[in-house]
Amino acid sequence: MQDVGEQFAIRVHDLVVGFRRHVVIDHLKLDVRRGEILGLVGASGGGKSVLMRTIIGLIPRQEGEIEVMGAPIGNHDRATRSAAGRWGILFQQGALFSSLTVRQNIQFPLRENLVLSDALMDEIATAKLEMVGLKPEDGDKFPSELSGGMTKRVALARALALDPAIVFLDEPTSGLDPIAAGDFDALIKTLQKTLGLTVFMVTHDLASLNTVCDRVAALADGKIVAIGPMRELLQSGHPWVRAYFHGKRSQMLQPKAS
Amino acid sequence: MSSRDIILSTAPLLTATATGDVLELRPGGSWIAANVATLERLSDAVAPQLERSGAVKLDMAEVRELDTLGAWLLEKMSRRATSAGHRAEVVGVSDNYAGLIEEVRQVNRRAPEPVPSPNPVVAKINYIGRSTIGAGEDVTAFLQMLGSLCIAILGVLRRPRSLRLTSLVYQFYRVCWQAIPIVVLITFLIGAIIAQQGIFHFRKFGADSYVVDMVGILVLRELGALIVAIMVAGRSGSAYTAELGSMKMREEIDALSTMGFDPIEVLMLPRIIALVCALPILTFIGSMAALYGGGLVAWFYGGMGPAIFVARLHEAVSVTHFEVGIIKAPFMALVIGIVACSEGLRVKGSAESLGKQTTTSVVKSIFLVIVLDGLFAVFFASIGM
Numbered sequence: 001m002q003d004v005g006e007q008f009a010i011r012v013h014d015l016v017v018g019f020r021r022h023v024v025i026d027h028l029k030l031d032v033r034r035g036e037i038l039g040l041v042g043a044s045g046g047g048k049s050v051l052m053r054t055i056i057g058l059i060p061r062q063e064g065e066i067e068v069m070g071a072p073i074g075n076h077d078r079a080t081r082s083a084a085g086r087w088g089i090l091f092q093q094g095a096l097f098s099s100l101t102v103r104q105n106i107q108f109p110l111r112e113n114l115v116l117s118d119a120l121m122d123e124i125a126t127a128k129l130e131m132v133g134l135k136p137e138d139g140d141k142f143p144s145e146l147s148g149g150m151t152k153r154v155a156l157a158r159a160l161a162l163d164p165a166i167v168f169l170d171e172p173t174s175g176l177d178p179i180a181a182g183d184f185d186a187l188i189k190t191l192q193k194t195l196g197l198t199v200f201m202v203t204h205d206l207a208s209l210n211t212v213c214d215r216v217a218a219l220a221d222g223k224i225v226a227i228g229p230m231r232e233l234l235q236s237g238h239p240w241v242r243a244y245f246h247g248k249r250s251q252m253l254q255p256k257a258s
Numbered sequence: 259m260s261s262r263d264i265i266l267s268t269a270p271l272l273t274a275t276a277t278g279d280v281l282e283l284r285p286g287g288s289w290i291a292a293n294v295a296t297l298e299r300l301s302d303a304v305a306p307q308l309e310r311s312g313a314v315k316l317d318m319a320e321v322r323e324l325d326t327l328g329a330w331l332l333e334k335m336s337r338r339a340t341s342a343g344h345r346a347e348v349v350g351v352s353d354n355y356a357g358l359i360e361e362v363r364q365v366n367r368r369a370p371e372p373v374p375s376p377n378p379v380v381a382k383i384n385y386i387g388r389s390t391i392g393a394g395e396d397v398t399a400f401l402q403m404l405g406s407l408c409i410a411i412l413g414v415l416r417r418p419r420s421l422r423l424t425s426l427v428y429q430f431y432r433v434c435w436q437a438i439p440i441v442v443l444i445t446f447l448i449g450a451i452i453a454q455q456g457i458f459h460f461r462k463f464g465a466d467s468y469v470v471d472m473v474g475i476l477v478l479r480e481l482g483a484l485i486v487a488i489m490v491a492g493r494s495g496s497a498y499t500a501e502l503g504s505m506k507m508r509e510e511i512d513a514l515s516t517m518g519f520d521p522i523e524v525l526m527l528p529r530i531i532a533l534v535c536a537l538p539i540l541t542f543i544g545s546m547a548a549l550y551g552g553g554l555v556a557w558f559y560g561g562m563g564p565a566i567f568v569a570r571l572h573e574a575v576s577v578t579h580f581e582v583g584i585i586k587a588p589f590m591a592l593v594i595g596i597v598a599c600s601e602g603l604r605v606k607g608s609a610e611s612l613g614k615q616t617t618t619s620v621v622k623s624i625f626l627v628i629v630l631d632g633l634f635a636v637f638f639a640s641i642g643m
Contacts, residue, residue, distance in 0.1 A: 098608035116294045120331075123366055127330055130365040137371060144607025163291050163325035194357035195326070 008067075009034045009166050009198035010055060015064035017047075017054050024050045026222030028064075032166075037192055037199040039209045041244060042219035048202045049092075051219065052168055055200075056089060069165055087166040088159030092174065094151040096143040102129070102154050103139035109161040128157040133187060149180040153187070160191065169201040173208050181205060185212045206245075218244065269293060270328075271320070272300040279312035283335065286320035289328025301331045305338065314339040318359075319350030329355070329362040396622075403522075403600040407530060410523040425528040433494040434536035440493070441486055441540050442547040448485060449477055449548030453555040466560055470567055471574040473552035478579040482545035483537075484631055487590040490537060491623040495598035498529055499619035502602025503612045511603070521603075530595035537591035538584050545583060578643050586634050590627045597623040 010032040017025040024047040032038050042048040053059045055066055057073060066073040069086055096105050106125040110116065116124075126136045132153040138146075146154060152172060159167055172188065173181035185205075189212045192199050203209060209216050210230055217227040220240040226233050234245050270293045271286035283304065289297060308314060316336055321328075336346035351359055376384070414421045456469035502525060505511050511521045549571070556562040562570075601619035605612050 099610035110291075114291060114294045116298060120294075120298060123334070124327055124330060127326060127362065127365040131326070131361060136366075136368065140373065142608065160326075163327065194361045196354060 007034065008032060009036075009069060010200065011065075011067040012051075012055065013065045013067075015051075015054065015066065016062045017050055017059060018062060024222060025054065025061075028219075028223055030217060030224050030227070032198060032200055033215075034165075034198055035192075035196055036214040037188070037201060037212055039213035039216040040200070040202045040219060041204065041209065041216060043240070044204075046219055047222060048219055049170060052170060052200065052202055056087060056168060086164055087168060088162065088164040090152070090155050090159045090167065090169045090172055092170045094143070094155040096146075096151060096155055096158070098143050100142075101139065102134075102141050102143070102146070105143070105154060106139075106158050106161050109158065113162060124161075125157075128160060129154075131160070131191065132157045133183070148175050149177075149184065152176065152184060156187070156191075160195070163195065164197075166198045166200060169199060169203070171203055171205075172201060173203065173205045178207070181208070182211075188212055270296050270300065272304060274304050274307055276307070276311060280315055281307055281311035281313070281339075282315045282317060284317045284320055285328075285332060286322070288323040289321055289332065290323050290325045291327040294327060297328060297331055301335060304335065308335060308339045308344075309342045311339075311344065313345040314347070316346065316348045317350045318348065318352070318355070321352070321355070324355045324358060326358065326362065329358050330365075333359070333362045399600050399604070400596060403526075403596045406522045407527065407596065410520065410527045413520075413523060414527065420523065422524060422528050425524075426532055429529050429532035430536060432497075433490065433532055434539055437490065437493060437536070437540060438543060441489060441544050444489060445477075445482065445485055445544035446547040446551040448481065449473060449551030450555045452476060452481075452548075453552035454559055457556065457560040467562065467566075467570060469552075469556060469560065470562075470570040473549065473556075474571050474575040475579055477545050477548040477552070478575055478583045480583070480631070480635075482548060483541045483583045483586045483590065484627070486541045486544040487537065487587070487594065487627045488624050490533070490540065490591070491594045491598075491627060492620055494533060494536075495594045495623045496616050496620050498595070498598035499602040499605075499616045500612065502526075502599060503605030503615055506603060506605045507607060507612065526595075526599045529599065530592065533591040533595040534588045537594075538587040541584055541587040545580075582634075582638050582643055586631065589634075590630055593626045593630060594623045597626060 008031045010030070012028060012030040015025050015028045015030075016023065028051065030051075040048050040051070050059060054061050055068070055073070096102075097108065100108065103122070103125045106128050107121050110121055110124060125139060129136060129139055134150065134153055134157070138150065138154075143151065143154070156167075156169075156172075169188070173184055176184060185208050188199060188201075191197060201208070201213065213230065215228055216230055216233050217224050218233060218236070218238070218241045219225070220238070225238045226236040226241050233241060236242065236245075269287045270289055271284075273284040273286070275282040275284070287293075314336060316332060318324075318332070332348075336348060339346040348359065453469055453473050456472045457466050460466045460469055460472075502511070505525070511525070514521050514524055553564060553567045556567050557564055598619050601615045601622070605615045
């Protein structure tokens with residue numbers, strides 16, 4: 001029998017998160033397998049970002065356990081920060097440091113966590129830039145000079161700087177045109193394959209869910225109400241999930257024959 | 259196998275075996291970012307051998323873990339051999355890492371174009387030239403802001419309803435009412451200090467009663483307005499710059515313009531009018547507090563009772579002194595407001611630029627307030643006030 005700890009990248013058990021009396025996450029259970037791309041869907045304001053931020057330790061939890069790569073994650077304390085090298089996070093707006101160039105942004109985690117020569121650091125930064133599909137020259141630009149798609153790519157390069165095992169993506173394709181969004185999806189898929197990443201992706205983009213996600217989890221009423229490959233979710237009986245995937249906007253993505 | 263040397267036997271390994279002309283490299287263990295210090299040492303150590311031997315064979319069979327950094331270091335070794343004109347061959351790549359190795363093979367093929375570093379003398383001259391032009395632009399920006407402000411005021415005079423009264427009252431509350439405690443405290447202390455120093459030194463000549471003249475004239479003519487203006491520049495001017503700057507950064511000002519509003523009229527006019535109304539009031543309150551502080555010190559330290567102090571003050575100062583001080587205040591407020599708003603509009607995208615413009619705003623407005631005070635001194639002297 002396979003060791004359970006080996007099999008899962010993230011295990012969330014019985015998680016409760018709330019603000020004052022308002023409970024956002026209510027006894028939630030979620031397992032993310034190693035090497036998969038998990039898409040998380042949910043209503044706007046329904047706690048998707050809260051769940052993600054709780055897992056990475058930005059929001060304290062009230063109850064429950066979180067394990068990342070087999071190691072328990074402390075409740076919003078120093079221990080969580082020491083685990084930071086194991087994951088990379090792509091924030092919705094990129095969250096690039098505006099006073100540093102693109103290259104310095106990517107080098108920041110390297111510089112702070114490792115001891116390495118400047119030459120190697122430059123080479124690694126350029127390598128990451130090229131891996132996310134940017135040109136070496138883009139490294140000298142400042143974040144305010146980048147377009148939306150480039151900002152996301154640079155943020156992804158920074159998230160990947162330390163070669164984490166897990167990447168968290170918060171709405172990676174929001175604000176991108178369909179072509180750029182499609183390119184970005186393809187990039188995530190390629191990097192996931194080459195680097196063996198586990199990807200935890202909060203998204204509303206039905207096309208991304210369809211094309212890149214191995215499994216999709218639906219968050220409603222503070223719980224995971226359905227989880228599985230896209231076709232299983234399409235057949236789910238939960239009313240919210242039905243409304244989400246069979247609403248007017250999603251009809252155009254369904255096969256015409258059905 | 260002729261020679262075999264194990265370079266390091268910790269977690270990441272690199273074994274170099276020279277067989278005739280072929281150098282066989284066997285990396286092993288964890289070639290990951292966490293071990294970068296060891297990895298860099300290992301790969302630097304074999305670098306000279308790479309260039310000497312005829313062909314390089316990289317056997318990756320023993321690599322336990324590999325990430326981008328490790329893969330790049332290995333790729334760099336094979337590239338170094340290739341660039342020296344030798345043959346390089348990579349074997350034993352496990353399926354897990356084949357994609358990564360292939361990916362890394364594509365990167366860093368072309369060095370980013372080097373940024374040409376200019377001649378230091380030319381750079382210095384360039385800097386001086388740019389600063390000079392920048393100073394000229396500052397003056398233009400100031401005059402431009404003054405001009406747009408005048409147009410906005412004319413617009414308001416024509417249509418008085420377009421004045422944003424709510425905003426004006428709110429700004430006035432912030433820059434005047436909320437500033438009173440700190441202004442009173444500081445000017446009170448300064449009045450007290452001047453009086454104490456005056457009594458201490460004038461006593462040597464038996465002229466300690468003249469301290470009232472000194473405190474009265476100094477506070478009403480110069481210090482009241484100047485100290486309050488400097489405090490307002492630091493307190494409210496910086497706030498204006500930071501507010502407008504962050505609105506600029508988040509495109510709020512663009513949003514206003516596209517909706518057909520004039521940002522000058524909506525944002526700057528209420529702020530500047532509030533400041534122009536507030537500064538004379540604060541100057542008056544500040545001057546009174548300074549006189550009060552001076553009076554208290556004269557009483558307790560100099561032994562001059564309040565009745566005598568007030569009587570002497572009545573003789574020493576005239577309404578002219580008070581007028582000179584209070585006339586300056588609205589002009590100083592105008593300068594502070596214009597500098598603060600125009601610096602706010604010059605904020606660019608980064609957080610650093612917001613900080614820089616806020617600093618510039620405070621430094622520039624304090625400088626201009628003092629220059630203005632000097633000009634007024636010359637002016638009042640020449641008209642005999």
